Amino acid sequence: MSLERTFSIIKPDAVAGGKAGAILALLEERGFRIVTMRKMLLSQAQAEGFYAVHRERPFFQSLVKFMTEGPVIVLALERADAVKMLRETMGATNPANAAEGTIRKRFAESIERNCIHGSDAPETAAVELAYFFSTLDLAI
Numbered sequence: 070m071s072l073e074r075t076f077s078i079i080k081p082d083a084v085a086g087g088k089a090g091a092i093l094a095l096l097e098e099r100g101f102r103i104v105t106m107r108k109m110l111l112s113q114a115q116a117e118g119f120y121a122v123h124r125e126r127p128f129f130q131s132l133v134k135f136m137t138e139g140p141v142i143v144l145a146l147e148r149a150d151a152v153k154m155l156r157e158t159m160g161a162t163n164p165a166n167a168a169e170g171t172i173r174k175r176f177a178e179s180i181e182r183n184c185i186h187g188s189d190a191p192e193t194a195a196v197e198l199a200y201f202f203s204t205l206d207l208a209i
């Protein structure tokens with residue numbers, strides 16, 4: 070399969086907990102190239118916009134509060150079959166159900182504070198990459 074790009078966020082729990090370096094190292098070990106990345110503090114509007122698809126869910130306000138509590142690292146990642154392989158590398162949304170060796174199994178606390186986000190489909194990845202990065206950011 071040809072190279073594909075996906076979008077990821079190392080979430081506030083992992084950044085504050087000093088796990089960002091270990092997560093980035095694991096992603097590189099699994100064959101992901103870091104195309105570009107940025108550490109940033111999400112505003113409430115930015116977090117609400119990013120997670121707009123979840124706005125009717127009961128956990129939406131709590132999720133936005135969590136995602137704005139401290140800095141995140143937003144990432145563009147590249148490898149063959151990147152979307153699917155990142156989902157596998159992250160593990161299940163709920164760390165209690167995540168397989169051994171996955172990022173969430175190793176580093177996540179709970180279904181909400183689950184240390185990493187990854188796009189769920191190539192179409193979503195394109196939208197999420199464009200939400201955070203410019204064409205010039207991605208031309209690396």
Ligand code: CMP
Nearest residue numbers: 123128132162180181182183185186187
């Ligand atoms: P993510 O993959 O970023 O997509 C949506 C996020 O919502 C998810 O990771 C979790 O952080 C959070 N989430 C999903 N389901 C729940 C839930 N049942 N309760 C609380 N938070 C959730």
